[in-house]
Amino acid sequence: MAIKQVRKGWQADVQPEGRGGKRVRRTFKTKREAEKFEVEQKAVANQGNWQAPTRDNRRLLELVDDWYELYGHTLKDGARRKVNLERTCERLGNPRGMNVTGEAWLRYRNDRLQQDSNIGKPVNPNTVNHEHAYLSAMFGTLIKLRNWKQDNPLRGIPKIKLDEPELIYLELEEIDRLLSELAQSRNPDVLVIAKICLSTGARWGEAQGLIAHRLRNDQVHYVKTKNSKARAVPIGGCSKLCVS
Known part of the structure; x- marks a missing residue:
C-alpha cells in the first residue's frame, strides 16, 4: 500500500496478501523502520505462512520475568x-513494552539526574548508565530470542558521557607502611592476600579465594573471575606463599 508520515512518526499501511487481504497498519519512529516492516510482511506472505501481527501488550515487569526465565x-x-530492572520498571510506571520510547527514557533519565524522590538528591550519572545498559540489554536479548518482535527502544540512544576517574595508586612508602600494619594483624592471611593483590593487580576476593595448587611455576592462576575468564599472572617467588 503506502508509507506515510503521521503525527507520531511513519505509518506502514500494508496488505501482505494483496488486494482483498487483511490490511495492517503500524506506526514507527523512523521511515526506515516502517519500510523494513513492509518488506518483512510481504516476504513472509510470499512464503505462504503469513499471519496478521498481534499486539504485544506485555508490561515491562512481565518482560523482565520472561528475560530472567529465558536467559537472565x-x-x-x-x-x-x-x-x-524491576526497580527501574516501577520508577517508569511499569508501562507496556510497546509504549516505551527513546523520548520517554530520556525524560526519565533527566528526572533521575534532577532528583530521586526516595533519597531527595540527584542520582549519580553512572547509576543511570547502568539502568540504561540493563534495560537495553534486556530488550536486545529478547529480540535475539524472538520473544520481542518490536525494536529495542533504547537502540541508538547514547549513554551519559562520564569523565574518566583519576587513577589512584600507592607510593612505595605507603606500601611499606600498609604491609607493616598488616603484619601486626591477628589474621596472618591478610598480609599474604595483600601481597598477592599488590603483585598481580587482583581483586581482594580473587586473592582470598585462591587455593595452594593455583600458585605454581611462579604464576598465580585465577579462575571463576568476575568476567568468567581465567588468567595467569607471573609473580616471583610464589612458591613461598602459603594460601589455604
Whole structure:
C-alpha cells in the first residue's frame, strides 16, 4: 500500500496478501523502520505462512520475568540485575513494552539526574548508565530470542558521557607502611592476600579465594573471575606463599 508520515512518526499501511487481504497498519519512529516492516510482511506472505501481527501488550515487569526465565538466570549477577530492572520498571510506571520510547527514557533519565524522590538528591550519572545498559540489554536479548518482535527502544540512544576517574595508586612508602600494619594483624592471611593483590593487580576476593595448587611455576592462576575468564599472572617467588 503506502508509507506515510503521521503525527507520531511513519505509518506502514500494508496488505501482505494483496488486494482483498487483511490490511495492517503500524506506526514507527523512523521511515526506515516502517519500510523494513513492509518488506518483512510481504516476504513472509510470499512464503505462504503469513499471519496478521498481534499486539504485544506485555508490561515491562512481565518482560523482565520472561528475560530472567529465558536467559537472565544464567548470568552470575542475574538475580541482582533482575532486581535492578524491576526497580527501574516501577520508577517508569511499569508501562507496556510497546509504549516505551527513546523520548520517554530520556525524560526519565533527566528526572533521575534532577532528583530521586526516595533519597531527595540527584542520582549519580553512572547509576543511570547502568539502568540504561540493563534495560537495553534486556530488550536486545529478547529480540535475539524472538520473544520481542518490536525494536529495542533504547537502540541508538547514547549513554551519559562520564569523565574518566583519576587513577589512584600507592607510593612505595605507603606500601611499606600498609604491609607493616598488616603484619601486626591477628589474621596472618591478610598480609599474604595483600601481597598477592599488590603483585598481580587482583581483586581482594580473587586473592582470598585462591587455593595452594593455583600458585605454581611462579604464576598465580585465577579462575571463576568476575568476567568468567581465567588468567595467569607471573609473580616471583610464589612458591613461598602459603594460601589455604
